[in-house]
Amino acid sequence: MAVPSEKFVSQSAEIHTDHPGYADILTSEALAFLARLHRYAEPRRQSLLQARRQRQARYDAGCLPDFRVDTRAIRESEWTVAPIPAALQDRRVEITGPVERKMIINALNSGAKVFMADFEDSSAPSFANQLEGQIHLRDAVNGTLEYRSPEGKHYRVGSDPAVLVVRPRGWHLPERHVSVDGETMAGALVDFGLFVFHNARTLQARDLGPYFYLPKLEAMEEAALWDEVMALAEDELGLPCGSMKATVLIETLPAVFQMHEILHALRRRAVGLNCGRWDYIFSYLKTLRGHRDRLLPERGQVVMTVPFLKAYSELLIQTCHRRGAFAMGGMAAQIPIKGDDEANDNAMAKVRADKLREVQAGHDGTWVAHPALVPVAKEIFDRHMPSPNQLHVRREDVEANRDALIAPCGGTISRAGFDNNVEVALRYTAAWLEGLGCVPIHHLMEDAATAEIARAQLWQWLHHGSLEFPDHAPIDFAWFDHALAAHTHRLRESSLPGARRADDAAQLLATLTHADQLGDFLTLPAYAQLA
Ligand SMILES: CC(=O)SCCNC(=O)CCNC(=O)[C@H](O)C(C)(C)COP(=O)(O)OP(=O)(O)OC[C@H]1O[C@@H](n2cnc3c(N)ncnc32)[C@H](O)[C@@H]1OP(=O)(O)O
Numbered sequence: 001m002a003v004p005s006e007k008f009v010s011q012s013a014e015i016h017t018d019h020p021g022y023a024d025i026l027t028s029e030a031l032a033f034l035a036r037l038h039r040y041a042e043p044r045r046q047s048l049l050q051a052r053r054q055r056q057a058r059y060d061a062g063c064l065p066d067f068r069v070d071t072r073a074i075r076e077s078e079w080t081v082a083p084i085p086a087a088l089q090d091r092r093v094e095i096t097g098p099v100e101r102k103m104i105i106n107a108l109n110s111g112a113k114v115f116m117a118d119f120e121d122s123s124a125p126s127f128a129n130q131l132e133g134q135i136h137l138r139d140a141v142n143g144t145l146e147y148r149s150p151e152g153k154h155y156r157v158g159s160d161p162a163v164l165v166v167r168p169r170g171w172h173l174p175e176r177h178v179s180v181d182g183e184t185m186a187g188a189l190v191d192f193g194l195f196v197f198h199n200a201r202t203l204q205a206r207d208l209g210p211y212f213y214l215p216k217l218e219a220m221e222e223a224a225l226w227d228e229v230m231a232l233a234e235d236e237l238g239l240p241c242g243s244m245k246a247t248v249l250i251e252t253l254p255a256v257f258q259m260h261e262i263l264h265a266l267r268r269r270a271v272g273l274n275c276g277r278w279d280y281i282f283s284y285l286k287t288l289r290g291h292r293d294r295l296l297p298e299r300g301q302v303v304m305t306v307p308f309l310k311a312y313s314e315l316l317i318q319t320c321h322r323r324g325a326f327a328m329g330g331m332a333a334q335i336p337i338k339g340d341d342e343a344n345d346n347a348m349a350k351v352r353a354d355k356l357r358e359v360q361a362g363h364d365g366t367w368v369a370h371p372a373l374v375p376v377a378k379e380i381f382d383r384h385m386p387s388p389n390q391l392h393v394r395r396e397d398v399e400a401n402r403d404a405l406i407a408p409c410g411g412t413i414s415r416a417g418f419d420n421n422v423e424v425a426l427r428y429t430a431a432w433l434e435g436l437g438c439v440p441i442h443h444l445m446e447d448a449a450t451a452e453i454a455r456a457q458l459w460q461w462l463h464h465g466s467l468e469f470p471d472h473a474p475i476d477f478a479w480f481d482h483a484l485a486a487h488t489h490r491l492r493e494s495s496l497p498g499a500r501r502a503d504d505a506a507q508l509l510a511t512l513t514h515a516d517q518l519g520d521f522l523t524l525p526a527y528a529q530l531a
Pocket residue numbers: 095096097098102103104106107118121122278279331335336368369370371438439440444445446447449450
């Protein structure tokens with residue numbers, strides 16, 4: 001049913017929506033709060049994004065990332081993060097997922113210690129998705145979240161739910177439906193601002209946060225801006241300073257060289273760092289896009305035991321534990337496979353091996369993508385981590401070695417690996433344009449980060465030229481164009497997620513892959529086409 005467009009105006013914050021149900025999220029007080037956050041943070045956000053571009057220009061000109069000289073004192077002096085709240089002391093298994101009503105209930109009831117409600121990698125940020133997510137989270141915090149499926153199954157949050165941690169969008173993404181003083185707001189501040197405005201006091205009254213995961217940071221100054229935004233919000237909402245807590249995803253290559261600095265910038269509220277391995281691999285590709293000697297092989301070969309990823313995860317553990325913060329592991333891409341026991345056993349064995357590596361290396365917890373994986377990961381962490389965390393594992397054997405962190409990664413590019421990247425990038429982008437931020441493809445969880453790897457690898461392999469498949473056939477644009485046309489046809493004719501947007505996704509992928517420069521984010525041009 002068509003509903004009239006509503007327009008809310010409050011102290012220069014303007015929002016357009018066709019859904020009357022958003023009125024109790026987009027109250028004039030909430031919009032005024034968003035406007036204050038925007039005015040405080042926007043000039044700095046813009047200059048931080050500019051600093052990213054300047055850094056990348058230096059890498060493109062041949063420089064390699066390294067530890068900072070000007071922040072040596074932070075790395076070398078002794079300090080720790082502020083005490084960590086009781087609710088976050090044991091994070092052995094964290095489930096992540098989009099902010100969809102049924103999935104939130106399932107995640108909260110999954111037996112995981114933490115649920116990361118995701119406005120980021122697993123969300124296609126249509127205004128409807130983001131605002132409905134806010135409604136669902138508000139209902140979850142108020143204890144009223146329920147869902148009745150079309151089959152009549154009734155979903156309700158149980159008595160011992162996971163602790164809620166929210167991941168807003170990264171600093172780079174705009175929210176074009178919200179403007180202040182004629183400027184488009186940052187998606188990050190809209191997600192963060194609406195969540196804290198509606199829930200912070202309720203959570204605080206229950207000694208439960210608000211708690212956040214902060215994605216895609218590249219520098220300590222970006223962490224400092226988050227710290228100040230949270231301090232401003234605490235002040236505005238009457239919360240004690242430092243009551244909002246943050247776990248930072250170390251998922252960009254520049255950030256791995258500033259882990260102490262990032263924790264230091266957030267030290268009154270930092271509780272840990274997380275190995276966001278998929279964006280980290282994407283960032284390795286993007287940061288080193290001009291360096292032919294650092295091409296990556298096909299995605300299946302870039303596993304956590306290759307030298308540059310092993311060095312990253314071990315240095316993260318050492319850094320966190322020296323500072324009294326938790327070192328969270330990351331996401332294995334395997335999900336349960338229905339109707340094929342052998343394939344499912346193999347997938348579960350891969351998840352188990354990944355979690356065993358993490359707990360034995362010293363991680364304090366890990367991520368899973370699906371409720372059926374909670375007991376799998378929990379069993380491993382329970383067996384190898386009897387205490388709530390392993391802050392005592394100091395990993396003093398680990399060396400902060402720049403060359404190890406950017407070590408080239410040997411391997412091959414098979415036709416199947418190339419073809420899989422075309423299929424994943426296409427199908428994910430098409431599903432995203434339909435409003436789905438996470439989809440299973442060939443029994444793997446695919447989200448924005450994994451799709452970024454797929455399309456960045458295609459660009460890298462094609463633009464560095466003279467690469468060959470193992471049978472010596474050239475890896476060239478003719479092969480790419482042919483594979484893209486074949487997958488687009490197949491998707492368009494299917495009933496898979498993304499079928500309706502197959503052609504739009506194909507056009508976007510072709511443009512990005514043929515472009516002279518590797519685009520910063522797939523989701524930026526795609527956002528222009530998202531409803
Ligand atoms: C790189 C990163 O950033 S990783 C973090 C971001 N990525 C994620 O969070 C991944 C989240 N996972 C998902 O979205 C899903 O698991 C998918 C898309 C991969 C697979 O979803 P589906 O195909 O629906 O899985 P499946 O059919 O097996 O689901 C079975 C049940 O589990 C539920 N479920 C699946 N994944 C989740 C989850 N992450 N959280 C809560 N519930 C879930 C389904 O809703 C379904 O519930 P129901 O039985 O009550 O109907």
